Amino acid sequence: EDKVVQSPLSLVVHEGDTVTLNCSYEVTNFRSLLWYKQEKKAPTFLFMLTSSGIEKKSGRLSSILDKKELFSILNITATQTGDSAVYLCAVDLKGTYKYIFGTGTRLKVLA
Amino acid sequence: SAVISQKPSRDICQRGTSLTIQCQVDSQVTMMFWYRQQPGQSLTLIATANQGSEATYESGFVIDKFPISRPNLTFSTLTVSNMSPEDSSIYLCSVSQDTEAFFGQGTRLTVV
Numbered sequence: 452e453d454k455v456v457q458s459p460l461s462l463v464v465h466e467g468d469t470v471t472l473n474c475s476y477e478v479t480n481f482r483s484l485l486w487y488k489q490e491k492k493a494p495t496f497l498f499m500l501t502s503s504g505i506e507k508k509s510g511r512l513s514s515i516l517d518k519k520e521l522f523s524i525l526n527i528t529a530t531q532t533g534d535s536a537v538y539l540c541a542v543d544l545k546g547t548y549k550y551i552f553g554t555g556t557r558l559k560v561l562a
Numbered sequence: 563s564a565v566i567s568q569k570p571s572r573d574i575c576q577r578g579t580s581l582t583i584q585c586q587v588d589s590q591v592t593m594m595f596w597y598r599q600q601p602g603q604s605l606t607l608i609a610t611a612n613q614g615s616e617a618t619y620e621s622g623f624v625i626d627k628f629p630i631s632r633p634n635l636t637f638s639t640l641t642v643s644n645m646s647p648e649d650s651s652i653y654l655c656s657v658s659q660d661t662e663a664f665f666g667q668g669t670r671l672t673v674v
Contacts, residue, residue, distance in 0.1 A: 483661050492571075492652050492668025494605075499662055539604060541663070548593055548658050552605040 453478040457540050457553035465561050468530050472556045474540030475522040482545040484516055484523050489537040489555070497525070497538075530560045564589055564657050568666025575645055575673050582641045583669045585655035590635035595656040595663075596628070605654065611638045645673045 455476045464470055474484065483501045487494035498507045500516035500523060507514050511530075516523045527534055540553040565588040575581050585594065593612055597605040608628055609617040617630040631639045642649050650673045655666040 485662065492670060493654060493665040496662060496664075541605075543658075543661050543663075548595075548610070549607060550595075550605075550656075550658075550663050552597075554604045 453542070453544065453551050455540055455542050455551050455553035457538075457556050459556060460554065461557040461559070463559045463561065464530055466531055468560075469526065469528045470530060470558060472525040472527075472538050472540075472558070473522060474524070474553055476540075476542045476551075476553075477521065478542050478544060478551060480545040480547070481518070482543045485541045485543060485550070486514055486523070486525050487539040487541065489539055490535075494539055527558075530558075532560050532562050534558060535560045563662075564591065564659050564664040566655060566657060566664060566666040568655055568669060570669055571667060572670040573672070575671065577646050577673055579645055580641055580643045581645065581671060582639050583653055583655070584639050585637065585666050587636045587657055589659075591657040591659070592635070593658065594632065594638045595658070596630065596638075596640045597654040597656060599652040599654065599668075601651070608640070608653075642671065645671075647673045649673050 458473045485499045486497040498514045503518040511528045514525045537555040537557050539555045541550040567586045596608040599605050607620050608623045609619045611617045611630045611632040613632045629641045653669045656663050
């Protein structure tokens with residue numbers, strides 16, 4: 452059965468800290484891995500990763516994929532209270548257009 | 563990128579009633595997806611809606627409980643039927659473009 456597992460489930464940090472969120476997957480027909488930030492209802496897109504070892508970066512956020520070890524990490528440096536959200540990892544399956552979502556990591560950044 | 567308008571954004575419903583959620587996309591898409599997110603949980607795919615054919619339901623979801631319509635390539639509805647408090651969730655519609663998923667704003671449903 453295809454599955455995506457995220458860790459930790461929740462995290463509380465202080466502003467300025469750096470956090471690393473983990474996503475591991477076991478799926479057939481992997482196409483890409485996506486990270487989303489969910490603050491209220493609708494997830495918003497952060498990154499899409501298809502190739503191993505190539506870091507994607509956007510401001511204080513960065514992410515990398517390891518297709519050999521089947522995991523990805525999302526790093527957030529110099530965290531701010533506005534980073535408080537649930538971060539979702541999803542795997543896109545080739546040939547099905549389906550996304551398998553992980554359980555999410557709930558991040559709370561304290562001022 | 564696709565823009566999806568979903569409504570209602572929230573509703574409080576009596577048990578035993580039904581609610582229909584609508585999603586309108588600003589471009590034509592082959593498939594639309596309906597997800598449920600129960601409190602504290604991740605997104606679970608309910609079904610895939612194709613235009614011109616019956617929706618394809620995931621394990622644990624049935625058409626009688628979650629009937630879906632897909633009358634054209636830009637619109638879909640999901641009905642949550644005969645609701646119980648266990649149906650209290652966020653419901654999201656989604657489309658896929660260039661392997662990226664785009665989401666509607668979500669419907670927060672509370673069943674009392």
